[in-house]
Amino acid sequence: MTKRYYLIYDLAKCIGCHNCLMACKDEHVDNEWPGYTLPQPRHGHKWINIHRIERGQYPHIDVKYIARLCRHCDDAPCIKAAGGAIYKRPDGIVMIDPGKARGKKELTAACPYGMILWNEEREVPQKCTLCAHLIDQGWQKTRCVQACPTGALRLEKLTKEEMEHMINEEKLEVLDPGHDTSPGVYYKNLYLYNKCFISGSVAVEIEGKTECADGAKVILRQGQEEIAATTADCFGDFKFDALPRNSGLYIIEILFDGCEKKIIELELKNSLNVGTVFLT
């Protein structure tokens, strides 16, 4: 069975240090790798692009990152558009031939993910090569993977079956699946980017003082259906995550010993902090 390279990115593990971007620039700026790629411009190009994601409202927010790079697709639109200037290696890496692609600025538009960039100075389209020049020298990791301190980025060489097993095992997803290109880049914990949460705090009045409703029961319903249930923590905080955006009307029920049940109705568009709910 032929094996190909897959890159796996875990949103929960990424700390946003940008070591991957720095390592990529270190490898490619001012360095030409003949047969692979021309030098990357010092500024402007991000062959791996780390973007900050913020969800929620003060003080219930979370901040994560999403990495975008060439997906090294099995069904790559850029290859179809390039007339031989872009090709796929047997190990799955999609390469731009810098000679054949010279002057073909239109190829930057061929990538539905926007990951082909134009090098103004050398007049050539460029992108992530998955450090093919290093892989061919026996390196086990790409520069971005090597520089990642937490293992948020991983390089795997697997058969299709092995990859499918891993996808199921680790609940991996592809980003922007609508383009249907069979990408070789997979995401773990992608809900941190493409789903949203509902959160809030529950407070009660005890002996004249406002207290956090530690242990309050919080139920999330959509219509009559119970979607999820949770217990408020010692700060009275609760959170329901991985909900689809723009998913309509929800009902939150809050129950706490000795207090009246509280019901909150809301329409979910994006991550939402409902604020502090005072029970009486």
Add this chain to the structure above:
Amino acid sequence: MSFKELKFTATLYGLEKLIRIKAKRYPSYARHLATKDITAQVKLKDNTAGRYYIFKNGNVTSKSGIHPNPDVCMAFEDVEVAARILKPGRNLLDFINAGKNFQLAIQGADDQVMWFLETLNQLFTLGLEYGTDMGKGVKRYTSNTNGGPVFVYVKDGKIIRITPIEFDEKDARPWTITARGKNFTPPRKTTVSPYTLAWKSMVYSPDRLLYPLKRVDFDPHGNRNPQNRGISGYERISWDEALDIVASEIKRVKREYGPGAIMNGSGSHHTWGNLGYWLSTRLRFFNSVGFTPITHNPDSWEGWYWGAVHHWGHTMRLGGAETYGTVEDLLKNCEMVVFWSSDPEATSGVYGAHEGTIRRQWLKELGIKMVHIDPYYNHTAAWLGGKWLAPKPGTDSALALAIAYVWITENLYDQEYVATRTEGFEKWKDYILGKEDGIPKTPEWQEEETGVPARDVRALAREWGKKKTYLVAGGIIGFGGACRTATGTQWARAMVCLMAMQGLGKPGVNMGCLQQGTPVNTKFYFPGYAEGGLSGDLEGTAMAVSLYQRMPQLPTVNTVYQRVPRLKIPEAILEGRCIGYPTDSKTIEGQFLKYEYPAPGYPKVKMYYKYGGSHFGTMVDTNRYARAYRSEELEFVVNQSIWFEGEARFADIILPACTSFERWDIGEFANCGGYINHSYTQCNHRVIVLQHKCIEPLGESKSDYQIFLELAKRLGLAIPYSEGMTELDWCKRMFDASDLPQYITWKEFLKKGYFVVPNPPEELRDPVAYRWYAEDRPKDTPEISPLPADYTEEYGKGLQTQSGKIEFECSSLKRFDPDDPERPVICKYLPAWEGPHTTELYKKYPLQLISPHPRYSFHTMGDGKGSFINEIEDHRVQIDGHYYWVIRINPEDAGARGIKNNDLVKVYNDRGEVICAAQVTARVRPGTVHAYESSALYEPLGEPGNSADRGGCVNILTPSRMIIKKSHGMAANSCLVEVSKWEGEK
């Protein structure tokens, strides 16, 4: 002729042959020989034996006897001394002793003497191989940075790649900690900080200074035009011209005023390496010249040093905590970690790359509860999760007092520990409960100050009181933005008091967040940079403790007693006077010894020799510094810098220094020594690196060592400054001084470039910090502080305080100034002198600016200068071709001002204006704005010191008032500003 005399004569004869053989074998040596024609005599002082060497046209010949007029003469007292010094593998102490006792005299012009000594010394180093051949013309060298050690791949004399170090099979095995049924082992590699991976772009920066420069309208013999500093352009001059000007100015200033009129200081950091850091080469040179040193403020330690020290001592750690063994204790026993003003994922502890990050993954794995207290939803909170509490800047101590209130009123503290291991609790308790001032410090009371809901504080206090909790205050123990507010001393003090109430040192109750305290080998000696390298300075560095005995060198002493506090440089220049308080790590009372500038009998500063990173982005109210540069009081300014940025643009003469990749050095990962003893316990592995000279210095740039040597030659100081040694010779001396030779030969170390120190077996790991204290045993953690005289009862028993215990009521403050309203004898909440309580100012400038240490750059390293780091949108944002510094503002505040994401905004107050790019984010609480300090760039749009800065030095806006009057410390995080959209230059 005695046998010894015969041996002396034979050695001298053999020397000529040896030089010839080496010149034949090594072309580089032959080239060296061809650079000078001189006659060098080696003899006994009484002229009874000797030989002279004639170097001419690259050849050497020699004759027995005494030359009447040699260029260089090396004379030994007698044949015994000569035998000791000339033998291969000589003891360096013999060499130093012979010099100090006038048993070895070297005469001649400095450059000729140096040349002859280099000719001799090279005989021992020629032919040594270094680096690993990777094939295809690529060589892999090793280097070290402020953000971790690295492999450096070089081809055709150019750096092509910089990577972290992945260990090979021969390197030492890692440690394993078993906790809660799991095994935790770090990976066998080093991590790096992002700016470390950007080093290639900084080496080949468009802003590199490649040759010496002179300001076009500076004429040392005519009009100096000081008012044009920061305005006029520069012209290229030769090294000889530059060095001649600087050397003659040094002589002139000393002649006209005395050495006290020469001022020099440094930034808080420099490029890595024990020889090249600011406590080494620089001090050796300036101590030899004589100068008024700029004394460092305890930068980043403010509240700990001026506050916490009085409760528990730890002056050697500037008020920070012991950290030994805490990684294992935390993993095994702790139930909750409270991060208070602590963002290790941004600051890497210090120098710690992502070593702690790897371990904090285990916190998540074990499901340990976490709380983050910070006005900014920081990177550690964002990654690890947990409860975020966001007090208004400068109010943290109110929150802390309210926690203590809950513990006292709900009986949630360790009463037995407080009774037996602390002093003065009753007085503090009375204050907390309101018996002293009628104000109980309740959670509701603090809510008014901090904006944090009372119920959250009660919940936190109860959780903390019930769970075994680690408190991490600051990114390492010490530091933290809260300690750099007007109430920073009170915050740091409160942190100590809270831990004292919870039984500091008991299992699972300690300080830290896995950033420090790994079970690496603390018994293996390798010096940190604060041990002074080759400085010979026994007073201004930690050299006297260990290094001086192990690496004999000529001591150096600055004879000038005058000092200038770094935060008061502008006042010293512009007003001609200022006062300061010392940063003294020896003893608690050291910080009380006020000093004045000018010191009695000393001249005012006339010459400023600036070296290293710029102050515009790192000190406070920094328009002052720009104004000071333009004063006539400063007759001469020289700046020794790698890049043309920041303060370099204010010099009369600029001397181009090279980076650490272009010179030899030696240093350990995250080992600073001195004020963070055993700081390498931040690392998963102790990695000691021979920092290869990977490439030749770019352009005409030179290493700091070489620049100072060239100046020393012009001042007749070359021999005492250099001891006739090259940088590589000094590396070897430091290698020999350490425990490395017990494990690896010099030859192997030089070739491979790094060594991983083996870890001790589990039973020999360091004991847990403060466990000895909690259990009232003699101190068993491996640090020599407090000094013996600072123990009250018996050596090793108790802390550095007068009582030997944690003091809620500080005896040192009672003795010094019990009525100081800014620093009462017990920890109190005092509203900030710039903040919501300063009503008029707050109306005018309603936003509180916090400016923590940057995440992606390190001080001014990594920023600007065409660095890859500028590409990171959370660092700078490119708008219309310019990379702007980022200011973070809450959507509510942004909305009220019509500010959108990536709008250019003017951040301003009465002290100045800075143009930034807005990032609209809920990560800052409403009413607070966040922008990192440490911009490397200072780009005034108009008159320097009096116009808006587009470079991003937000420290232009921060107050220059001392954190408390009787201190030398900044409170940059108590800063009121207003932000509005910037419409461009008017």
